[in-house]
Amino acid sequence: MPTTEPRPNNQEGLQVRLAAIDKLIEEAEKLISAQEQEVDRMRAAGLDTRHAQGLLEAYRASARIAVQERRELQNEIARRGAL
Numbered sequence: 001m002p003t004t005e006p007r008p009n010n011q012e013g014l015q016v017r018l019a020a021i022d023k024l025i026e027e028a029e030k031l032i033s034a035q036e037q038e039v040d041r042m043r044a045a046g047l048d049t050r051h052a053q054g055l056l057e058a059y060r061a062s063a064r065i066a067v068q069e070r071r072e073l074q075n076e077i078a079r080r081g082a083l
Contacts, residue, residue: 014077021070028063035059 035056042049 011077011080014073014080018070018073018077021066021073025063025066025070028059028066032056032059032063 035052039049039052039056042052
């Protein structure tokens with residue numbers, strides 16, 4: 001049975017998670033940019049872009065999820081800082 005790492009509850013642990021998510025978002029933005037270029041290249045060559053476009057949309061969805069997670073972590077860090 002797969003296990004997951006426990007999520008840290010302290011402020012420092014939240015900051016570590018936030019830094020990891022920031023890095024994930026940065027990487028996702030690079031992937032999105034590269035995939036947009038690939039879709040454009042394929043389109044210009046007259047190739048079918050459906051699969052490449054689907055991958056691009058998956059990258060975009062992943063980035064949206066990561067941005068939402070970052071927002072939630074930022075709110076939690078702010079909330080705990082106010083305690």
